[in-house]
Amino acid sequence: MNLNTVDPAWAWSAFEPSGESPWNRAAAAHLFRRVGFGASSRELDEAVARPPDEVARQLVRGERASPSVARDFEALADTVAASNNPEGLAAWWLHRMLHTTDPALEKFTLFWHGHFATSAAKVREADLMLAQNRMFRTRACGPFEKLVQAVSRDPAMLLYLDSATNRKVRPNENYAREVMELFCLGLDNYTERDIQQTARAFTGWEVRNGKFKFNAFQHDTREKTIFGQRGNFDGDEAVRIILAQPAAARFIALKLFRFYVCDEPAPRPELVEPLATMLRENDFQIGPVVERIAGSQLFFSRLARGRKVRGPVDLAMNVLKALETTTNTKRLFSDLSALGQGVLYPPNVKGWDGGRAWLNSSTLLGRANLVRRLVDDSKDRFAGGDLAALVEKHANSPTQAVDWLAELLLAAPIGDEARNTLAEVAQNKDKPRGCANLVHALATLPEFQLG
Amino acid sequence: MSTRRDFLKAALGSSAVVALGAAAPRFLVEAAARESNAQGETVLVVVQLSGGNDGINTVVPYGDDVYYRNRFTLALEKDKLHKLDDYHGLHPSLGGFAKLVDERRLAIVQGVGYANPNRSHFESMDIWHTARREPQGRSVGWLGRYLDAAAKARDASAPASDLSALHLGGGQYPLALAALDVVAPSIRSVDQFKLQDGGDRRLREAIEKLSATARPGDDDLLSFVQSSTAAALASSRRLQDALGKYSPAAKYPGTKLAQSLSTVAQLIDAGMATRIYYVSLDGFDTHSEQKDAHASLLAELGDAVKAFVDDLAGHHHADRVLVMSFSEFGRRVRENASRGTDHGAAAPMFLAGGKVKPGLVGKHPSMTDLDDGDLKHHTDFRQVYAAVLKNWLGWSPAEILGGEYAPADVLA
Secondary structure, three states, rough: OOOOOOOOOOOOOEOOOOOOOOOOOOHHHHHHHHOOOOHHHHHHHHHHHOOOOHHHHHHHHHHOOHHHHHHHHHHHHHHHHHOOOOHHHHHHHHHHHHHOOHHHHHHHHHHHHHOOOOOOHHHOHHHHHHHHHHHHHHHOOOOHHHHHHHOOHHHHHHHHOOOOOOOOOOHHHHHHHHHHHHOOOOOOOOOOHHHHHHHHHHHEEEEEEEEEOOHHHHOOOOOEEOOOEEEOOHHHHHHHHHHHOOOHHHHHHEEEEEHHOOOOOOOOOOOOHHHHHHHHOOOOOOOHHHHHHHOEHHHHHOOOOOOOOOHHHHHHHHHHHHOOOOOHHHHHHHHHOOOOOOOOOOOOOOOOOOOHHHHHHHHHHHHHHHHHHHHOOOOOOOOEOOOOHHHHHHHOOOOHHHHHHHHHOOOOOHHHHHEEEEHHHHHOOOOHHHHHHHHHHHOOOOHHHOO | OOOHHHHHHHHHHHHHHHHHHHHOHHHHHHHHHHHHHOOOOOEEEEEEEEOOHHHHHOOOOOOOOOHHHHOOOOOOOOHHHOOOOOOOEEEOOOHHHHHHHOOOEEEEEEEEHHHHOOOHHHHHHHHHHHHHOOOOOOOOOHHHHHHHHHHHHHHOOOOOOOOEEEEEEEOOHHHHHHHHHHOOOEEEOOOHHHOOOOOOOHHHHHHHHHHHHHOOOOOHHHHHHHHHHHHHHHHHHHHHHHHHHOOOOOOOOHHHHHHHEEEEEHHHHHHHHHEEEEEEEOOOOOOOOOHHHHHHHHHHHHHHHHHHHHHHHOOOOHHHEEEEEEEOOOOOOOOOOOOOOOOOOOOOEEEEEOOOOOOOEOOOOOOOOOOEEEEOOOOHHHHHHHHHHHHHOOOOOHHHHHOOOOOOOOOO
């Protein structure tokens, strides 16, 4: 079985645990890693005691989210944004990812941040970045059309794309182009004329004093022709026409597939089509599609498990959550930036390419060094004690420690030779050091880079 | 056999290589990769002078009275200049450059700029970084475009081993390196290339063993990560060994630029496959009390580059390394009322290394035929880029620069 031969009907049918693909701690760890940011040993135990479809649904829908925790995060964000320090805001977001009671929502938000990439390096205003971040969170699972319409009014995005003014005498095509190329359709699914006409529909959409403003004097009220439809369209109507193109649902479905299922190889169109159909028939609701993915046979199969190069944020969060520890997220932000994923600072409007592009000799060593630092940092606490005590609670021998940690941290299985080598690393008279070395060595495994 | 391209050309004939592209037989590609690591490809080291270097007080037109009339407090004494001929002299602090000129290892390209010069630091730096006069298409840099194109031509299944480019020394990430597909890391120091194993030999050996074993061949992604990890550990070890044993063939000054360049020399000598290094020297925005500040910046520049080139020569790398320095603009001919100079236009660029066309290239721009008080350029900076791309990096300049620019005659 491979991605080119897999039957789409089977792929998206509900996951049925089997001897080959059981519902166990490793399967639950995969679910938590992909849909959220990983899980502790206790969370895995709780998950496998319940049916997988129920666990997946609750996770994607955020049914266990606490509104009061969310309110606390929002209050904290206001304080951070008031000091106009976008890096502080990035640290706040990492803190939220780590401690949220609704990890799937933060994962969605990270997905949209990469999709509608906007960098604080150019926007510079923390309150605008925060407003955008909140907008992604609010609209993350809902109809995609509403999300694109909100993005089209988003001051941070418009400033980032130099579209803060769009006048009828000289329409700015920048935003119209990105709406088609990067946000909704992908290359080769529109013409230059569609872009020019769409730019006219967005004329008069401005940013004034950090707020969106519709300037009726600058709006071009004449007829436009977009994808063959004629009318005096405004930006919202243009978005509706764009999303009615057959390519739109395929484009978004493929992007979700790459984010939640696997980096490579590219799936054949028939495999993604059921997701695209679901989008089209369901008002472009995003949440249900992700729920379908996360509860599917394909998602729990070896075609998806460990088939992504995980990004720096995913990797760090997995380690912190699995080891039940915390860290200074300001420092973490700077480490993650060095590894290529500074949240709120994507490299360009395309966002992070992901996949193999995450890795080079500097980032591979840097990833292991980051894990070493997280483990060594004396300010960190592991489930309220030291790392050795946490490991000993779950493992009676070095080999058991290897297996326990591998289940928490690795998506791909490792061979016996690696297991033995790791057990030798764990074997150390200085127990805390042995444990730290073990986690460090695990973090250098090629398997560790996959998620 | 200096590059993989050359190797394939020699092995198959150039048209065959073009036709084969990424489908070149694996054994040839691998052999070529080994070849290039052993022999070393050409390397470009960009030294950015941020703030707008006063070219007129760098390469001084001392043979022109107009210079002395316009630089009433800043004019440099004729006797202290390093004279290049009876018109041009290098700033007294540029002793390092003067020696490089004597050794035929420095090219001074005069009058470099672009049409309708922009005098904003930000805009002009973007123009130099992206090689685009208009704001469109400025999300990628000129070197980034080259990196993307070169990466596309490489075998996609080859391990992500050494970095194709590296920004060193901290500070703002240069837009010049921004690419769509390739990520050129920015590191403050080589510590980021070290596995922090705390000197624990047993741990280090275990770690190397863990990634040394090839993973099942049918798992393409895992095989890629495994070979990349093994390569990363190997190059980090190579680097650590080199850093431990490396003995510079020149004495570097204690300045930040010199320290960055000395690191670059070690990386080159360690056999890293990195082809582009990028370092910066900031502080050239000398609007007031320019004299001492400028003198000290030029001393930092000249002495660091001189030590770097000497060091490379001592390790037999001088002929495959090219240093290129630029600034976003020069400065106004007439000094201002604060014993400083304001933003100008055309200025000289410097190219150093064993393969440059030594000495002055092009004339000093006229000191009287000015554009709004500034020197007029006669060489577009993209002509210098074109020469570097075509004759140094072996790439078609038009593709990268978005137009045809006649390569400047700067490389021997």
